[in-house]
Amino acid sequence: GAVVSQHPSRVICKSGTSVKIECRSLDFQATTMFWYRQFPKQSLMLMATSNEGSKATYEQGVEKDKFLINHASLTLSTLTVTSAHPEDSSFYICSASTGDNQPQHFGDGTRLSIL
């Protein structure tokens, strides 16, 4: 149980393209989803927290107009990297939780490469 599916697993695209990453909870309802960014050989940095039906809460230093987050249902959250540039290349990981004090279940991540 508690499976989180993240898609796509890898994407390579040209600079200026917008890229959408999906995060789905397959067998539970996720009231809260988290988006992380991981640089090579570094830890995860929380980018934003999203709750179903409300606006995402972004961490300090994360551009909300650059990284658009939508959590339209209890099983799906999307992260859109708008007008992506090479510096946006990274490993993006989502997690989902059934509530504030419940465990986070992680997706397998998306490797984004901007040429």
Next chain:
Amino acid sequence: GDSVTQMEGPVTLSEEAFLTINCTYTATGYPSLFWYVQYPGEGLQLLLKATKADDKGSNKGFEATYRKETTSFHLEKGSVQVSDSAVYFCALRGSNDYKLSFGAGTTVTVRA
């Protein structure tokens, strides 16, 4: 704020060796503590957790004990296998927060 300090890697071991990865934390109140494992190209998987002082989390031969007096949550395994090669992250969730704070991660490589 809450933070986690984790032993730097990389760590390279031979099969059947003993593994210890140190983790200490700074937090107010009574945080919950976690160890996550990340295999190459994958997301994080919860390895074990402890939610109160003196609790011992264990899974797949790994153990960690929540020590409030030393603010530590060291990960140990008595006999590692090649399949244990991964990056290990120590993390905490504050008692009044839902966010996870991660350590920097320790890369472990086990040689046959």
